Amino acid sequence: MQARLDSPNPRKNKSQGTKEEAQELIYAALESNGPERYRLAQKALELDPSHADGYTILAEQTDSLQTAAQLFEKGMRIGRDELGEAFFHENKGYFWGLIETRPFMRAAMNYAAFLQKIGDLTAAITQYEELLELNPADNQGISYMLFISYCDDEQFRKASELLKRYPEDSAQDAYNQTLIEILSNGLTDKANQLFLAAKKVNKYVVDLLTGKKKLPADIPDYYSFGDKNEAAVYVSEHQHLWNRVPKLKEWLSN
Template sequence: MNLLKRGVEMGSEELGETIFKEDKGHFWGLIETRPFMRAKSNYAFALRKSGNTQEAIKHYEELLELNPMDNQGVRYELIEAYLATKSIKKAKDLLKKYPEDSTDNLYNLALIEYMEHGNTVKLKKYLKEAKKHNPFVGDYLSGKKKLPSTLPEYYGWGDENEAIVYAAKFKDVWTEEPALLKIL
């Protein structure tokens, strides 16, 4: 992890302060910034996996400031970190900023609704939509089906492999809400 941190520091030094001010918002469009962006993303990921979620969040948020179009898909890692730390408002804002009808977003909307308000009509609506998009997720989150030891190499929207990938990322957060799992 120290090498990743050093890579981010060296990249920042090499690029210089000016580029961070002048090109904030379209950083990814500059080819010379991409190695830095990749290093920073990898460093944030390593921080998250080592349990330093708050520090990882800081780096992910900085990446989105530099590149709001999120060509790297940082938002998917960030939402996981937000939900793990119960940063519900930030998670909700992130989903609003990057709306999409994906399994991740649909199930996360339901999770957020439950964490904020409990068992509501809106929760039932979100779960219905999420299940319609991918009916396999519930079996993996509830433990009815066991997650494989390795993640699938590919997945398609709405297929079982996508459900496995989602459950592997978010099962810990859902497990903290046993009443929601029963509703699911």
């Protein structure tokens, strides 16, 4: 893995056959789990070091956050170089619809998430905003992470505009409407009304926010609208923002 980080940027003179073979290995890796997934990614990079998805997959297996970030960043930069800046300008707005963009998009999203995790909000927000400009349809769910970053950075107006841009019938949208009203204006009558509406969308969120119920040890990967899993996913990602609300438990209880 360290060799992959230390290796110079790959030259673009690989034969078409070699690149296609590497791509097939990446496809197989994306559908595999465990050691086989990483073995296939490593083999693909040996054939074609210019494949961004290879670095993204290798980053999954390291326990070092810093090493993972370096791999994501390298994959992102290689993916951008492979596409070329002219390609970005010509295809902005429907990037995800072009299969060849997805390795770059995956690496860039993961790198932005790392920046967000370490608190480099300015860089993370810039990265997320670029991904949404490239793909306004938001197939990757970037808007969810950008909303949290905006709130962490106290850019509440932008967070509110983002909710209007990507409305949905979900607990996340309903409770975030309440949250942004409180963070912007305090515990207003409007916040009360929004909260009552959110509670109808998913009643299980409240007990988790107040601590009456504990989050499960393992946050579920799947959920349905209105169920306990949806509540767990929402609270696990947004609890730190709700904790900013003065006297949160008393207000929610009332």
